[in-house]
Amino acid sequence: MTAQSPTRPPRVPSGRTRHNAEKWSWVFMRVTGPVLLVLILTHLFINLMTGDGISQIDFAFVAGKWASPLWQVWDLVMLVLALLHGGNGMRLLVNDYAQRPWLRKVLHGALGVAVIGIIVLGSLVIFTFDACPVDADPSLLPSFCEDVR
Amino acid sequence: MTATAESPAVGEVKAMQVTLRILRTNPEGTADHKPGESYWQEFQVEAHATDRVLDALHKIKWEQDGSLAFRRSCAHGVCGSDAMRINARNRLACKTLLKDLNPAKPIIVEPIKGLPVEKDLIVDMEPFFASYREIMPFLVTTGNAPARERLQSPEDRQRFDDTTKCILCAACTTSCPVFWTDGQYFGPQAIVGAHRFIFDSRDEGQWDRLEILNDKAGVWKCRTAFNCTEACPRGIEVTKAISEVKKVLTTGEI
Numbered sequence: 001m002t003a004q005s006p007t008r009p010p011r012v013p014s015g016r017t018r019h020n021a022e023k024w025s026w027v028f029m030r031v032t033g034p035v036l037l038v039l040i041l042t043h044l045f046i047n048l049m050t051g052d053g054i055s056q057i058d059f060a061f062v063a064g065k066w067a068s069p070l071w072q073v074w075d076l077v078m079l080v081l082a083l084l085h086g087g088n089g090m091r092l093l094v095n096d097y098a099q100r101p102w103l104r105k106v107l108h109g110a111l112g113v114a115v116i117g118i119i120v121l122g123s124l125v126i127f128t129f130d131a132c133p134v135d136a137d138p139s140l141l142p143s144f145c146e147d148v149r
Numbered sequence: 150m151t152a153t154a155e156s157p158a159v160g161e162v163k164a165m166q167v168t169l170r171i172l173r174t175n176p177e178g179t180a181d182h183k184p185g186e187s188y189w190q191e192f193q194v195e196a197h198a199t200d201r202v203l204d205a206l207h208k209i210k211w212e213q214d215g216s217l218a219f220r221r222s223c224a225h226g227v228c229g230s231d232a233m234r235i236n237a238r239n240r241l242a243c244k245t246l247l248k249d250l251n252p253a254k255p256i257i258v259e260p261i262k263g264l265p266v267e268k269d270l271i272v273d274m275e276p277f278f279a280s281y282r283e284i285m286p287f288l289v290t291t292g293n294a295p296a297r298e299r300l301q302s303p304e305d306r307q308r309f310d311d312t313t314k315c316i317l318c319a320a321c322t323t324s325c326p327v328f329w330t331d332g333q334y335f336g337p338q339a340i341v342g343a344h345r346f347i348f349d350s351r352d353e354g355q356w357d358r359l360e361i362l363n364d365k366a367g368v369w370k371c372r373t374a375f376n377c378t379e380a381c382p383r384g385i386e387v388t389k390a391i392s393e394v395k396k397v398l399t400t401g402e403i
Binding site for chain 1: 395
């Protein structure tokens with residue numbers, strides 16, 4: 001005798017259409033995790049532990065850092081990887097908890113907009129950053145601004 | 150140093166009062182509860198510290214309340230029928246001694262989570278077995294069957310020895326947080342079942358099974374929470390087996 005409950009939804013083998021998609025998502029998380037660990041811990045160490053510590057962080061400090069291409073690239077990589085890594089993690093959570101298809105679509109859409117939006121805005125700030133605004137108080141600006149004027 | 154006649158009998162185990170708090174569900178309802186409603190009920194039984202939870206459940210069913218429903222077949226940890234959530238951990242009732250559970254406090258017994266409850270501690274195992282069937286848990290070969298056994302070296306046998314111990318009790322799958330929230334996930338047991346054949350040198354269906362596990366509902370859903378390894382009453386290193394399958398899928402080599 002077999003008891004079959006008729007209410008059970010059938011399994012949806014949806015991953016087949018995008019071959020290996022979930023595999024690459026997993027590999028991406030495994031690779032970017034350690035990379036982010038190094039990027040973020042170094043970032044925190046440089047900003048908080050070296051020099052005057054937390055009290056050194058002001059407009060001039062950030063401007064001084066972004067004057068160097070190394071820190072521009074560093075912060076860009078950190079920004080992109082952190083958002084993709086975090087966004088992918090959120091995508092997996094949505095897949096786990098959002099059962100209704102329309103809700104999934106809405107949450108995935110909102111997630112995509114947020115991730116892309118923040119990456120675009122963040123990289124715009126990094127590369128179009130003006131370290132020496134014209135009508136600013138000179139005491140707040142980095143030291144190299146005097147030569148620029 | 151000789152034993153005196155007054156000394157208590159060697160190894161005598163004292164009887165004690167144990168309280169069991171059982172999460173009950175009756176699909177037909179009772180006088181106090183609606184059909185399908187879950188409620189807690191406490192039972193007091195006299196038991197020995199060396200008794201198992203299953204013995205206590207038997208005492209309740211046989212002496213106090215015959216309507217209590219639970220599965221058990223062999224009652225010795227081999228058939229895998231009586232997996233249940235005891236004090237918030239998935240275990241086999243027939244392998245859990247009362248003395249290992251702090252009998253001074255009520256022992257909490259619930260059905261395993263993530264599968265539909267049918268009555269009291271009995272759940273519908275069909276979704277669990279459906280996942281197991283999907284990974285093709287049988288030997289797949291090509292060509293004519295040999296006239297004698299298919300031989301294998303001890304080293305080849307050793308590769309999948311751990312996962313042959315599975316008794317399909319569902320303790321691992323129903324301890325998995327991903328399985329609780331996502332009904333699509335195959336669950337740890339199906340991956341253990343696939344591992345047993347994927348790493349078997351005599352089997353030829355490995356890549357069919359790997360293809361199934363590469364699905365959205367497959368091994369990539371695993372977050373290495375290790376709940377399954379902790380829950381397995383047979384001591385199978387479930388998370389390790391899942392990681393070995395992931396490794397084959399990423400490297401392409403078995």
